[in-house]
Amino acid sequence: MRAVTRLPGLALALAAALVFAVAGAAPASAYAPVNIVHTERVTAGPYVVTIGFSVWPLHAMQSLDFTFVPDGGIADKSGGLFLEGPDMPPHEKAQPLARHPRKRDVWGLDVRALPIQGDWNFGFAIDGPLGHGEGALAAPVAVLPQPGPPLALSWSITVIPVALLVLFVVIAWRRVRPGALVGHHLE
Numbered sequence: 001m002r003a004v005t006r007l008p009g010l011a012l013a014l015a016a017a018l019v020f021a022v023a024g025a026a027p028a029s030a031y032a033p034v035n036i037v038h039t040e041r042v043t044a045g046p047y048v049v050t051i052g053f054s055v056w057p058l059h060a061m062q063s064l065d066f067t068f069v070p071d072g073g074i075a076d077k078s079g080g081l082f083l084e085g086p087d088m089p090p091h092e093k094a095q096p097l098a099r100h101p102r103k104r105d106v107w108g109l110d111v112r113a114l115p116i117q118g119d120w121n122f123g124f125a126i127d128g129p130l131g132h133g134e135g136a137l138a139a140p141v142a143v144l145p146q147p148g149p150p151l152a153l154s155w156s157i158t159v160i161p162v163a164l165l166v167l168f169v170v171i172a173w174r175r176v177r178p179g180a181l182v183g184h185h186l187e
Contacts, residue, residue: 033102033103034052034054034067036052036065036067037053037055037056038052038056039052039053042122042124042135042136042137042138043133043135044124044125044133044135045126045130045131045132045133045134045135046130046131046133047070047071047077047126047130047133047135049069049070049071049079049126050069050070051066051067051068052065052068053065054066057142057144058114058120058141058143058144059117059144059145059146059147060113060114060115060116060117060145060146061113061114061115061146061147061151062113062114062146063111063112064111064113065100065102065108065109065110065112066108066109067103067106067107068081068097068106068107068124069106074105074106074107076128076129077126077128078096078126078127078128079094079096079125079126079127080093080094080096080097080124080126081094081095081096081097081109081123081124082094082095082123082124082125082136083120083122084120084121084123085114085115085119085120085121085143086116086118086119086120087116094123094124117144117145118142118143119140119142119143120140120141121136121137121140122137122141123135123136123137
């Protein structure tokens with residue numbers, strides 16, 4: 001009789017696990033496409049590259065996607081990015097461009113943030129069947145101040161719940177005093 005009463009509970013648990021597994025897999029496999037809201041074209045030697053930004057205007061510390069699409073695709077080419085910003089020395093060597101994780105047919109940077117406001121220069125080096133080419137955006141990209149409250153204020157607000165939890169544990173520990181109960185018998 002006992003095995004019969006456990007069967008509906010077991011079936012319900014298995015059904016719930018199946019629903020959670022299917023519901024959790026759908027968002028993981030269905031990434032949102034890269035939504036490009038602003039593009040600029042750059043000539044890098046014999047190549048023309050379209051740079052896409054998922055957010056415009058740019059703000060410091062704001063995550064965004066960059067895409068880099070050379071005319072004719074990326075199949076037979078390799079590319080590098082020179083990024084120069086305020087208080088950042090120019091790089092002698094280009095950062096290699098890799099396929100964008102959510103848009104595999106182009107090069108890109110996924111959820112990247114520029115750390116400080118100011119003028120940023122984007123330069124490119126491309127190697128392909130037409131040879132080597134280098135180029136840069138015609139004008140620096142102006143990055144505006146960070147949106148929202150300052151980071152120090154944001155972090156201090158997020159620490160408040162943790163501090164309250166630690167305070168609660170300390171008070172509870174002092175009231176119960178588990179070390180004082182060792183060796184004493186309750187009567």
